[in-house]
Amino acid sequence: MFDFDQLEGRADDNQLSESQSNAAQDVEAGQKCRKNIGDRAADELFGQLLRLHRPFEYALYVDADDGSFSNGKLTEEHQTLQDGSVQGVVAKGAQPQQECQSLESGEVQQVEKDLQMELPTTSNVSIPSDASGPVLQPNETAEEEKSSTIADTEEMEAAKLHDIIFASADTRQKATEARWSETIDDDSGDEALGVLSSLSRSMGTWASIAYIGFSFTMSSDPMVAGQQIANLCRSRGGIYVKAAQTASAMEFAFPKEVLEEFQSLQDSADPQSWSEVEPRVNKNTPGGISMIYEEFSPEPINAASIAQVHVARRKTGQTVAVKILRRSLAQTFDRDVGDYLGLLGMYEAATGTPVKWMMEWAMEELKKELDFRWEAEQQEDCARFVKSRMELRDRLTVPLLHSELCSKRLLVMEYIDGCKITKAPEHFQDWDYARDVPAIHEALETWHAMQLFLTGKFHGDPHPGNVLIRRSGTPHKSSPFEVVVIDHGGYYSLDDETRKLYAEVWSMMDEPKDDKQKAARRIRLKEIMSSWGIGHTSRFVIEQMFNGHFGAADPTASIPENGEARRHRWNWMHQKRDDLGPPVFEEVSKMPPALMKAFGVGNFTRSAWSILSKGQKELRGWDFCKARVKIMIHWARKCPGARSPP
Numbered sequence: 221m222f223d224f225d226q227l228e229g230r231a232d233d234n235q236l237s238e239s240q241s242n243a244a245q246d247v248e249a250g251q252k253c254r255k256n257i258g259d260r261a262a263d264e265l266f267g268q269l270l271r272l273h274r275p276f277e278y279a280l281y282v283d284a285d286d287g288s289f290s291n292g293k294l295t296e297e298h299q300t301l302q303d304g305s306v307q308g309v310v311a312k313g314a315q316p317q318q319e320c321q322s323l324e325s326g327e328v329q330q331v332e333k334d335l336q337m338e339l340p341t342t343s344n345v346s347i348p349s350d351a352s353g354p355v356l357q358p359n360e361t362a363e364e365e366k367s368s369t370i371a372d373t374e375e376m377e378a379a380k381l382h383d384i385i386f387a388s389a390d391t392r393q394k395a396t397e398a399r400w401s402e403t404i405d406d407d408s409g410d411e412a413l414g415v416l417s418s419l420s421r422s423m424g425t426w427a428s429i430a431y432i433g434f435s436f437t438m439s440s441d442p443m444v445a446g447q448q449i450a451n452l453c454r455s456r457g458g459i460y461v462k463a464a465q466t467a468s469a470m471e472f473a474f475p476k477e478v479l480e481e482f483q484s485l486q487d488s489a490d491p492q493s494w495s496e497v498e499p500r501v502n503k504n505t506p507g508g509i510s511m512i513y514e515e516f517s518p519e520p521i522n523a524a525s526i527a528q529v530h531v532a533r534r535k536t537g538q539t540v541a542v543k544i545l546r547r548s549l550a551q552t553f554d555r556d557v558g559d560y561l562g563l564l565g566m567y568e569a570a571t572g573t574p575v576k577w578m579m580e581w582a583m584e585e586l587k588k589e590l591d592f593r594w595e596a597e598q599q600e601d602c603a604r605f606v607k608s609r610m611e612l613r614d615r616l617t618v619p620l621l622h623s624e625l626c627s628k629r630l631l632v633m634e635y636i637d638g639c640k641i642t643k644a645p646e647h648f649q650d651w652d653y654a655r656d657v658p659a660i661h662e663a664l665e666t667w668h669a670m671q672l673f674l675t676g677k678f679h680g681d682p683h684p685g686n687v688l689i690r691r692s693g694t695p696h697k698s699s700p701f702e703v704v705v706i707d708h709g710g711y712y713s714l715d716d717e718t719r720k721l722y723a724e725v726w727s728m729m730d731e732p733k734d735d736k737q738k739a740a741r742r743i744r745l746k747e748i749m750s751s752w753g754i755g756h757t758s759r760f761v762i763e764q765m766f767n768g769h770f771g772a773a774d775p776t777a778s779i780p781e782n783g784e785a786r787r788h789r790w791n792w793m794h795q796k797r798d799d800l801g802p803p804v805f806e807e808v809s810k811m812p813p814a815l816m817k818a819f820g821v822g823n824f825t826r827s828a829w830s831i832l833s834k835g836q837k838e839l840r841g842w843d844f845c846k847a848r849v850k851i852m853i854h855w856a857r858k859c860p861g862a863r864s865p866p
Contacts, residue, residue, distance in 0.1 A: 450481035491523035581813035638690030659699035723859030740866035753810030
């Protein structure tokens with residue numbers, strides 16, 4: 221039998237707790253609790269208290285979202301108690317069930333009466349004598365249905381937010397699947413600012429262009445004009461810096477000193493202030509920053525051309541890197557690109573060097589990077605590819621995405637506890653040059669070659685700032701460290717036919733077994749490169765495929781042709797204009813721009829190996845250029861559908 225004295229005692233306690241002396245404190249404690257742990261967690265806590273201490277009232281509210289409780293009155297399911305049972309009163313999870321089921325008919329009726337007296341009444345609800353549930357008046361039906369729908373929606377949103385806060389795997393998967401359903405233009409507030417900024421920047425840019433044009437007219441020196449272009453990109457920032465990074469792969473177009481200026485911009489960008497960044501992060505974070513994060517650093521750990529990265533700690537305890545698109549970048553993009561292409565047009569007209577064809581394509585590709593959903597998709601594709609290849613597992617990886625927190629303007633991913641590739645020797649005490657440099661070189665170059673020849677889709681911007689080194693959780697036998705590739709926005713794709721031809725070209729880059737094979741390869745190489753608009757085959761092989769390595773030689777050519785190609789290249793880089801030799805391109809329109817980007821990728825990684833191996837006695841005899849060529853040839857010959865070399 222249920223102890224009614226205990227029930228009455230609880231009623232007395234409730235009256236005491238509602239007394240004036242405690243009410244204010246109870247309200248304050250409840251409000252602070254709800255603010256600290258969130259609405260859903262607070263509701264869960266309140267529900268637990270009801271279930272443990274007031275099971276009858278708890279039973280009334282269980283499954284209330286199905287309409288069983290409305291306007292403070294019991295419906296038929298919960299209001300009808302008969303034949304000594306408590307059907308509808310004790311719902312799933314309510315306790316003590318056995319005691320409730322043992323109530324006699326009179327006791328049940330008394331409990332029902334007591335509970336009904338405690339519940340608030342509403343004049344809009346009437347209960348006829350022949351019905352046990354509430355009946356809404358006709359003029360209230362639509363309003364009640366609307367309220368119920370709103371309540372259901374709010375509950376669903378609260379449940380979704382709860383799952384996001386606690387990093388539910390199911391929620392993460394659903395967010396990934398629904399990534400492109402997002403339709404909100406979360407940058408619309410920057411539109412007016414973007415227009416004003418764009419006009420101002422454009423006026424300043426064209427003033428600089430006029431000055432550069434005048435300087436070039438006076439000096440007739442492409443190196444002077446190129447350095448002024450690099451300085452302009454540095455001062456303008458944003459899209460200009462990204463464009464300069466792309467131009468740094470165009471060795472045929474700019475002198476060596478200018479290329480070095482462009483390459484120096486890879487990690488050069490001033491961060492935006494926290495006052496500019498915080499509203500954007502808050503707006504793009506479900507529930508706001510305080511709902512998801514325990515800590516959020518206002519100082520960025522990295523500021524790049526189109527975004528900057530902050531470190532934060534989620535309430536789950538996970539440390540993450542939060543990447544946010546720069547403010548107004550999307551609004552100023554088109555005008556900035558137009559001005560930059562105009563600048564390159566002036567350079568092209570003055571020097572006779574074709575550059576716009578490549579940059580027009582590159583800028584169109586860059587526009588994809590302004591939507592971080594594109595980058596998220598490429599990053600996940602790369603992660604799947606790496607995991608599927610035993611040659612890469614435990615040697616190279618990409619950060620895990622927190623997809624439930626990602627959007628068009630915000631990326632949240634695993635924080636990498638490591639360092640930039642060129643800083644690894646000073647970061648790790650057990651770094652071994654002879655062991656670790658060749659190992660990470662092989663991992664990175666193998667990844668790049670496999671992408672190119674097996675899939676045709678490749679990371680087009682693996683400069684040292686985008687390649688990190690960390691200690692591996694499952695060390696590979698060759699090294700205790702692994703490569704972590706970040707910044708997956710700049711992906712490019714070779715069409716199937718170009719991929720196969722490119723593989724065939726690389727397959728011919730080892731030493732031929734005799735003169736007959738050399739001659740046959742030479743004929744085939746010229747045939748392929750002619751279809752790409754390339755006029756000087758040997759120079760292109762040395763400059764673009766072998767990354768300008770002066771010890772390199774085109775294995776399909778004669779010694780004099782190699783000597784000429786090297787001499788022409790040296791003269792071009794040092795502006796000895798009396799002997800520049802024939803141009804590399806006869807018709808640039810034939811060259812697939814993505815292929816040109818693929819050729820340039822080696823230039824990004826080359827700088828890292830140069831820094832890491834310079835002056836190291838342990839690495840004497842190890843030639844990173846020759847090692848890379850060997851890796852490229854190996855995977856080119858595994859390209860599906862590619863023709864075997866002569």
